[in-house]
Structures are given as C-alpha cells and as structure tokens.
Amino acid sequence: MEPRPEIPDQSHLPPEQRTDLAVRVNDLYVNYRTSFEKKPTLRQALMRFGRGQRAVREVEALKGISFEVRTGTSMGIIGANGAGKSTLMRTMSGILSPTKGSVEVWGQASTLLALGVGFNNNLSGRENIILGGLAAGLSREEVEERANEIAEWTELGDFIDMPMRSYSSGMFSRVSFSVAVHMEPDILMIDEALSTGDAHFREKASAKMAELRSKARAMFLVSHGLGSIKELCDEAIWIDKGHLKKAGKPDEVVEAYLDFMQAKRSATTLEDI
Numbered sequence: 423m424e425p426r427p428e429i430p431d432q433s434h435l436p437p438e439q440r441t442d443l444a445v446r447v448n449d450l451y452v453n454y455r456t457s458f459e460k461k462p463t464l465r466q467a468l469m470r471f472g473r474g475q476r477a478v479r480e481v482e483a484l485k486g487i488s489f490e491v492r493t494g495t496s497m498g499i500i501g502a503n504g505a506g507k508s509t510l511m512r513t514m515s516g517i518l519s520p521t522k523g524s525v526e527v528w529g530q531a532s533t534l535l536a537l538g539v540g541f542n543n544n545l546s547g548r549e550n551i552i553l554g555g556l557a558a559g560l561s562r563e564e565v566e567e568r569a570n571e572i573a574e575w576t577e578l579g580d581f582i583d584m585p586m587r588s589y590s591s592g593m594f595s596r597v598s599f600s601v602a603v604h605m606e607p608d609i610l611m612i613d614e615a616l617s618t619g620d621a622h623f624r625e626k627a628s629a630k631m632a633e634l635r636s637k638a639r640a641m642f643l644v645s646h647g648l649g650s651i652k653e654l655c656d657e658a659i660w661i662d663k664g665h666l667k668k669a670g671k672p673d674e675v676v677e678a679y680l681d682f683m684q685a686k687r688s689a690t691t692l693e694d695i
C-alpha cells in the first residue's frame with residue numbers, strides 16, 4: 423500500500439473545529455418499514471389479523487452506530503448477511519435518511535452502490551452508462567466526454583450496444599462497476615459485489631480501486647472477501663445485527679470477526695448434537 427501524507431491528529435478538537443474529517447456518523451439508527459402485501463385486500467388483512475401479524479413490519483437495520491472517518495482513510499465494512507452494511511452505505515450516500523442520529527459527509531459521495539441501481543434493462547449498456555452518469559450528478563457534457571472511456575473500460579465489445587437484459591450477471595457488474603469508478607467522487611463507496619466477474623475483471627477492478635483509493639478523500643469498501651479488506655483498507659468496522667461490534671485496524675477487526683464466526687459455528691454444531 424502506498425504511504426499517504428501524514429494528516430495532523432485533530433481528534434482532541436471539538437468536531438466543529440476539525441478540518442480532517444471526511445465522514446462522521448453519530449448514534450445512527452435506520453429503520454425500514456415493510457408492508458406484507460403490495461395492495462392488501464380485506465381477506466389478506468383479516469387473515470393477517472387472525473395470525474396476529476401487523477400490516478407493516480418495522481426492521482431496525484442500524485442501531486446506534488457511531489464512528490469518525492478522517493480524510494485519507496480507506497474504511498472496510500464487514501459483517502454477516504443482513505448485518506446492515508448496505509444500509510450504512512446507502513445512508514452515508516444520502517439514499518436513505520437516518521431514523522435517528524446523524525450522518526455528516528464532507529464532499530460528494532458516489533451513489534451507485536448495489537448492482538445496477540437505476541439501470542434500465544431494455545436500454546443498452548452504453549445508454550445506461552449515460553443515464554448512470556446523469557443520475558450521479560454529472561453534466562450532459564461531462565457524461566458525453568466520459569461515456570466512451572467508461573464503455574471501453576468494460577471490455578464488452580459489441581455487447582455494449584445490446585440491451586442489458588441480454589447480459590450475464592458478470593457483464594452487468596462490469597457496466598455498474600465501470601460507471602461507479604469513473605465518477606471520481608470525493609467519497610468513494612464500493613460494494614465489492616460490484617466487482618464480481620471473472621479473474622481478469624476482478625484483477626482489473628482491484629487495480630482500479632487501489633488507484634481511486636489514492637485520489638479520493640475517503641473510501642468505503644463493503645466486502646465478504648476479508649483479504650481485500652486487509653489489502654485495500656487501513657481501517658475497518660464490523661457490524662453485527664445493526665450494532666457496531668468493533669472498529670480498528672483491519673487485521674484486528676477481521677481476526678475478531680473470524681473468531682466470532684468460528685465460535686458461532688461451533689456453538690451451532692454443539693447445539694445440534
């Protein structure tokens with residue numbers, strides 16, 4: 423990993439006087455409200471009532487998360503499926519609002535997180551690149567300027583002008599990832615699910631992430647591949663069922679997470695006996 427210029431430690435200063443912060447998350451709670459049926463009928467409502475279920479279920483995805491990210495940091499986010507990692511990224515990028523608590527972000531954050539958010543399957547890869555660029559806040563001129571480069575980076579050849587419904591999931595990720603990494607946001611947020619593809623593409627994606635990491639004010643990487651967290655990040659947080667379980671150096675956080683998962687697996691096996 424390339425050394426970064428030293429930034430003086432300002433953690434002793436009150437937050438409003440600090441100039442070294444890229445992101446500050448304070449006592450963050452995010453709830454989702456989900457209804458069971460899209461259009462509930464009287465029959466469904468009565469059946470639900472009979473089962474003692476409520477029409478709307480509230481999911482507490484994040485429960486009191488607090489951390490600070492200093493300028494120049496690459497922060498890895500780890501945790502099991504459903505732990506709250508994507509919810510945290512979506513809230514930091516402004517797609518979701520906090521139910522309680524606050525998120526402050528200094529600079530523009532990239533918002534293309536999940537695979538092909540906002541892509542239209544009936545349009546070609548190239549058309550979706552233009553839409554993606556506009557959705558990420560680029561001007562028409564900027565999008566036109568970059569569209570060819572973004573399209574070429576995908577290495578999809580003639581497929582780039584075919585409707586995206588004809589793409590494999592790997593081809594789909596190539597377009598999403600290419601759009602996301604060419605937006606040059608101050609705060610870069612990458613869901614590593616985006617870089618799933620063949621070995622060649624994974625390698626290319628990881629080189630691009632390393633390059634962007636050195637330019638962005640801060641980078642967040644959500645990953646189930648703990649190796650890339652250790653390789654690309656200089657700090658990490660572990661989220662478990664919406665709680666911040668541990669924050670620190672990637673090695674320590676990954677080790678604690680693995681120990682926890684191992685212990686959980688053994689406990690399950692013993693219970694099973």
Ligand SMILES: Nc1ncnc2c1ncn2[C@@H]1O[C@H](COP(=O)(O)OP(=O)(O)OP(=O)(O)O)[C@@H](O)[C@H]1O
Nearest residue numbers: 454456481483501502503504505506507508509510
């Ligand atoms: N749109 C939604 N509506 C309702 N509940 C949701 C929604 N999105 C996520 N959740 C719930 O919020 C919790 C956190 O989900 P989130 O997607 O943030 O987890 P994650 O750590 O990113 O998981 P994964 O590793 O599987 O991607 C889960 O319980 C999930 O079921």
